[in-house]
Amino acid sequence: MNAKFLKTTLLAVLGAMSLSAATPSLDPETGLVIAHGFDEVKTNCTACHSAKFITLQRGDRETWLGMIRWMQKTQGLWEFDATLENTILDYLSEHYAAGQASRRPHLKPSLLPVNPYE
Ligand code: HEC
Known part of the structure; x- marks a missing residue:
């Protein structure tokens, strides 16, 4: 093994490590980002519909x-206590924020155009 080979291999391994650190891991079942709040969102937000509603949607906290x-x-969604609602909103607004993907801000x-029905 020569020094150049070692250096190239080391750089490749370091590169792969930094890539995997930057890319969040996704839950294979739902496609949701695995991070703080994931369990709460998976439990409360995929009972009625696919998580694709979430992963294709974008919005700030208010949205x-x-x-x-x-x-x-x-739509029959149940009430959350304040702590749970905050955890869910933190997760959604951090990982599915406005303007990051398929949807424009x-x-x-x-x-907006004038509403003709008002
Ligand atoms: C009790 C059932 C139920 C639960 C639980 C539920 N939803 Fe929904 N959700 C619905 C229904 C019904 C629709 C409308 C489906 C349609 O338009 O065909 C919907 C639509 C959506 C949409 C699409 C809205 C749009 O503008 O197109 C998003 C995003 C969404 N839900 C996210 C969530 C999140 C986040 C949670 C957890 C906090 C959640 N849902 C939990 C019933 C539910």
């Missing part, structure tokens, strides 16, 4: 809270 309130009001209210 996520709005979706939760909408599901609680109209929400338009500002001033950019």
Whole structure:
């Protein structure tokens, strides 16, 4: 083994290590990021529909809270105590924040067209 081979191998191994540290691991069953709050979200948010609703959706904390309130009001989603709700919102707004993936960030209210039905 020569020094150049060793150096190249070492760099490749270090590169792979830093890559795996930067890429969050995903739950093979749901595709959700495994991080603080994952268990709570998996338990409470995949009972009625696929986790794809979450992984394809993006939003800041307020947007996520709005979706939760909408599901609680109209879709039979149960109430969460404050601690659980905070954990869920921290997780969603950190890992599925606005403007990170398939969905563009929400338009500002001033950019929305006039609602003709009002
Ligand atoms: C009691 C059942 C139920 C649970 C539990 C539930 N949801 Fe939903 N959710 C629904 C229904 C029903 C819809 C609407 C499905 C449709 O439009 O076909 C929906 C829609 C959604 C959407 C799509 C909204 C949109 O704008 O298209 C997202 C995102 C979502 N849920 C996230 C969550 C999250 C996050 C949780 C956990 C906090 C959760 N859901 C838990 C019933 C549930």
